[in-house]
Amino acid sequence: MKNSLGFxxxxxxxxxxxxxxxxxxxxxSFGYNYKAYAMLIIGVVLFGFVLYGFKKSSKK
Incomplete structure (x- = not known):
């Protein structure tokens, strides 16, 4: 398992x-901050992929 998060x-x-x-x-409000909410959602989804990859690689 690597220690860095990667790209x-x-x-x-x-x-x-x-x-x-x-x-x-x-x-x-969402209408005023839609770009910020979009960035937060994308960041959480990408971080979820990273955590899923760590979990998957640690099972091997």
Whole structure:
């Protein structure tokens, strides 16, 4: 099992970071923050793939 997250993990962290940064906490409506919510969702999905890969590789 490798210790680094790899490229997909790095991209997931970038999406999560920019999603949180672009989120307007004063107005959390989806219509106003759709780009931030899209980045957060993509980041969570990519990070889920990374965790699934770690789990799958640790079973071998």
């Amino acid at each position: 997909v993990g790095f991209i997931a962290i970038i999406f999560l970071t920019f999603g949180i940064t672009y989120l307007d906490f004063d107005n959390l």
